[in-house]
Amino acid sequence: MSSSPLNIGIVGAGIGGLATAIALARAGAKVTVLESAAELGEIGAGIQMTPNVSVLLQRWGVDKEIGENLVRFEELNMRRKDGTRVGHTKIATLENTLNRPWWVVHRAHLHEGLVKVAERLGVTLLVNAAVTGLEYSKTQAVTLATRTRGSFVFDFVVGADGINSITRKTLFPDVAPEPPTTNCAYRALVPYDQIRKDPVAREIIEKKTMEVWMSDNAYIITYPICAGTQFNLVLSHHRPEKLRATQHDVPIHELHNEYKDFDPRIKRIVDMIDSTSRWPLMVTGPLESWSSPRKNVVLTGDAAHSMVNHMAQGAATAMEDGAFLGRCIAQVVQGKLRLDEAVTIYEKERMPKAFAKQQVSFLNGAIWHLPEGPAQRARDAVMAPELQGQYYVKSSNLYGDPKTVLDVYGYDAEKHAETVLAAHFNGGREPVDAAGIAKSLEDEYMGWFQAEKAKL
Ligand SMILES: Cc1cc2nc3c(=O)[nH]c(=O)nc-3n(C[C@H](O)[C@H](O)[C@H](O)COP(=O)(O)OP(=O)(O)OC[C@H]3O[C@@H](n4cnc5c(N)ncnc54)[C@H](O)[C@@H]3O)c2cc1C
Structure with a gap:
């Protein structure tokens, strides 16, 4: 070696x-x-750096x-196309439990x-x-x-x-x-200063939030970037044919038209976008x-x-x-x-x-793109406890669903590697301490609140 x-x-x-x-x-x-x-x-677009x-x-x-260009946001609001709030995740709660920012x-x-x-x-x-x-x-x-x-x-x-x-x-x-479906996405930025001048749209930016408007085969997700000066939008939609390469300089009326029936507050912001490209979703x-x-x-x-x-x-x-x-x-x-x-x-x-x-x-795409009907109503109904701050163990809002939060956002690739390597050097089984507990499980079940205790 x-x-x-x-x-x-x-x-x-x-x-x-x-x-x-x-x-x-x-x-x-x-x-x-x-x-x-x-x-x-x-x-020139935003990106989420999840926990x-x-x-x-x-x-x-x-x-x-x-530095300050890594932006924190207070909450995630899940909405129907008309703006009705159906789900909610308080980001501080999630961050405190995981002990990491989003x-x-x-x-x-x-x-x-x-x-x-x-x-x-x-x-x-x-x-x-x-x-x-x-x-x-x-x-x-x-x-x-x-x-x-x-x-x-x-x-x-x-x-x-x-x-x-x-x-x-x-x-x-x-x-x-390959793109599995005809689904693709626009990306765009609008300055916060411009939105603040609009008497209807400015309500959306009163707080720093992530917002999702879910609709039949389309959605819009927004969040602040650039120290909170730029409003970032990702706009999902479907085309008649599969897209395999980025289309630059898409005629702007196509984008404006796609979201014409959405919540008037976000529609006003969409109308402020003056240029965009369309990205394929390749798998x-x-x-x-x-x-x-x-x-x-x-x-x-x-x-x-x-x-x-x-x-x-x-x-x-x-x-x-x-x-x-x-x-x-x-x-x-x-x-x-x-x-x-x-x-x-x-x-x-x-x-x-x-x-x-x-x-x-x-799966999250399937959930956000549900057409109006029984499945969509069931999706929205099971998010309801989030709006009331009630206890829940499962949600169709995967960004705040306890299982996804722990599996996806709670994952630590370096710790995972350490665990697997420790097992490799120990004949295939992770070593345990004097109490019989493996370090990875100790971290998972006790480490997280020990980290909380250290702050007390
Ligand atoms: C609409 C949309 C929104 C998204 N939002 C998010 C998000 O919020 N969070 C998230 O985690 N992901 C998001 N993604 C996915 C994310 O953008 C990609 O998964 C990510 O950029 C892939 O990174 P990469 O480094 O593997 O590849 P790339 O970003 O494609 O980088 C590849 C690099 O290799 C270079 N290169 C290519 N060929 C050669 C060559 N022959 N020789 C030398 N260099 C070469 C390229 O120039 C490029 O710099 C989003 C994607 C889309 C379409």
């Missing part, structure tokens, strides 16, 4: 690639990221870099924060470095050819190159991401493997498991992949695990997690 730092190449400096770079650099590896774009950056990844941003110090942020601010931390950890970020080919089968080393920067040789390569991943296409040429896999036969190339993020956006988990799942992989690679760098063992553990544990995220994302 090697005891020297691994020389790792990452293809793609998106949110997933950068998170992976941070995790691998923290593991003690030498990390180079090859990005095809001429400049580092992200699209399963806010915990990583905090641990890695990315939150400090982003942030919303402009993608550019998140990206900048990740870049700063990656660079501080010694990661080399190369732009204008489009990878055009991978050779990974002749020897254990992997050679990446780039369009303009020559070739690079690495001990291990991570494909974080998104939906059209060349890494995945090389490993698995038969896999093709990749589930794949049978994420790696090369020698386990010297592995996939992460959208390249491996792109999903519909209805649970806001695509980038979050990419970041979790990186965090988990980082913990496994730390053991390789320390000479305690072989690379192929580390990659095998990563695939075995992360593939079902990503599949579960794809599933819950589909």
Whole structure:
């Protein structure tokens, strides 16, 4: 086994690639990221950083870099198309229980924060470095050819190159991401100052909230970003045909028309949008493997498991992949695990997690898109206890449903890796303490309120 730092190449400096770079650099590896774009950056839209990844941003110090541009919000309101409130999640309650924030942020601010931390950890970020080919089968080393920067040789390569991943296409040429339905999304930003001037619309922004208007085959979700100066909208709708590529400069009347029957307050804000693009919702896999036969190339993020956006988990799942992989690679760098063992553990544990995220994302889309009728009325009726602040153990509002909150937002990819690695080094079973309790369960059932007690 090697005891020297691994020389790792990452293809793609998106949110997933950068998170992976941070995790691998923290593991003690030498990390180079090859990005095809001429400049580092992200699209001009918001993104949710749910508690399963806010915990990583905090641990890695990315939150400090982003500062007030990581926006907290007070509550989530679930509404019918006409604006009637049917469900409610008090975000502070959820955050206090999980002991982690739920942030919303402009993608550019998140990206900048990740870049700063990656660079501080010694990661080399190369732009204008489009990878055009991978050779990974002749020897254990992997050679990446780039369009303009020559070739690079690495001990291990991570494909974080998104939906059209060349890494995945090389490993698995038969896999093709597909939109499962005709569902797609507009994204848009409206300045808060503009909304404040509107006597009808301004009621929506009296508090910092996340709002969802659910409708037949469409919905709108909104939240504040940019230190609370920009109102971010994601607008779901269906088209006559499946969409496979982003449509830029969509005629704006198409967007205005799509939501013409919605709550007049949000309709006024939709009418303030003067330009937009339409994004496809592409799903990749589930794949049978994420790696090369020698386990010297592995996939992460959208390249491996792109999903519909209805649970806001695509980038979050990419970041979790990186965090988990980082913990496994730390053991390789320390000479305690072989690379192929580390990659095998990563695939075995992360593939079902990503599949579960794809599933819950589909399910939330099905719930939010219900047409008016008995199923929709049942959906709204079971959210009612939330409005009255009553005790409940299950909700059709998956963003606040106790099970989803614990399974999705309560997950910690690094702790998961530590648990699995501890079991691996202990003959397959997680070690227990003198009282017979495994650390992961102690953390799950007692750790959370011990953390609360520490604040008292
Ligand atoms: C409407 C909508 C809303 C969403 N909202 C959320 C949300 O709130 N929260 C959330 O977690 N997720 C959300 N997502 C999903 C999220 O945007 C993606 O899952 C995430 O960006 C994927 O990250 P990634 O790093 O895997 O891939 P990408 O972001 O696609 O990054 C891939 C990178 O690789 C580079 N690259 C590609 N090919 C090459 C090559 N050959 N050589 C070198 N570099 C290359 C690209 O330029 C890019 O920088 C949303 C998606 C949509 C459509």
